[in-house]
Amino acid sequence: MREGRILKFNQQEFVASDWDGVNRAGYVPLDDKILVLADVHADMTSGAVQLPAEYVERQTLAAEHGTVIAVGPAAFRWDDDGKRAWEGKVPNPGDRVYFERYAGQLLKGEDGQMYRLMSQRCIAAIAISDAGTNNEGEPK
Structure with a gap:
């Protein structure tokens, strides 16, 4: 099992x-694409039940949250129809994000981890941590 904090979502347990801080994937997103390292499903439950590898892989592919690794140069500059400038918070590398289930293209990184390359419209939300930001999501 990967080291890290266990996150629970809809009765599922994921490892954050x-x-x-370094892009070890070997990929640089172009245009409006975002490179995300999705969370991995835990291979053992909090009740110490070992899960089959196939189940863990299926649930990992269905993950809807992860960490932004890299952002393409045109991502979040314009809205989806390209007619007005983007307004609001923009995800940066290191931010935790929530995205569409099964979004993007799966890429195996040079470091052996699976990454997702997705369009900016697949990103639904940025997680706001209580420690480092105010209520509007801006740094304190």
Whole structure:
């Protein structure tokens, strides 16, 4: 099992993706694409039940949350129809995000981890941690 904090979502247990601040995937997103390291489903439940590898893989593919690794140069500059400038918070590398289930293209990184390359419209929300931000999501 990967080291890290266990997160529970809809009766599922995920291990939060660890990221050290360096893009080790070997990919740089172009245009409006975002590279995300999705959380991995835990291979053992909190009740110490070992889960089959196939089940863990299926649930990992269905993950809807992860850490932004890299953002393409045109991501979040314009809205989806390209007619007005983007307004609001923009995810940066290191931010925890929530995205559409099964979103993006799966890529195996040079470090052996599975990444997702997705369009900006697949990102639904940015997680706001209580420790480092105010109520509007801005740094304190």
